[in-house]
Amino acid sequence: MKLILTTDVQNLGAPGDIVEVKDGYGRNYLLPRNYAIVATRGAEKQVEQIRRAQKARQIRDLGHAKEVANQIGQLSVTVTAKAAGDSGRLFGSVTPAQVVEAVKKAGGPALDRHAIEIPEQIKSVGTHPVSVRLHPEVTAQVQVAVVAS
Structure with a gap:
């Protein structure tokens, strides 16, 4: 299952990352908790917006x-x-x-x-x-x- 992360998920990735995970992990854990969204063409265009919003809230360095x-x-x-x-x-x-x-x-x-x-x-x-x-x-x-x- 191909997903776009919306928040930082430990041992998986940062917001805006496109990740490939097992169907059960994505469907039962990441999606219900709003840690990720399904990667579609429209959602992939939102990746940059997600990264900008996260960068504004994130610690700089x-x-x-x-x-x-x-x-x-x-x-x-x-x-x-x-x-x-x-x-x-x-x-x-x-x-x-x-x-x-x-x-x-x-x-x-x-x-x-x-x-x-x-x-x-x-x-x-x-x-x-x-x-x-x-x-x-x-x-x-x-x-x-x-x-x-």
Whole structure:
């Protein structure tokens, strides 16, 4: 199956890349999550538009990624979540979108939620480590403080 990637997919390619994948992987994983679109003649014309849009949001280079990583590492990021009683457990879990919003509120840069890597679900109040993949060679660590509302 021939697809055009719309976001960065680890071990596969960058946005705008035309890739050949197995039918099941494309149909069951990439297409439902909007990581790719089917490569047609019309869609191939959109490749340049996808690349331009991604380049505008992307970290410019390795030096810029390291600079942003230092900036993110110095932030005090707090996420407010609904707690379930005195035990400190949450009703849900903290999502990457909530982390992106908290980083932005703390004065950090606008990040892509797909770049946020939460090692295990955050389901309790406290401080938790979260990784932010800024560049293939640069990953920033940020401590996210989860407080009950």
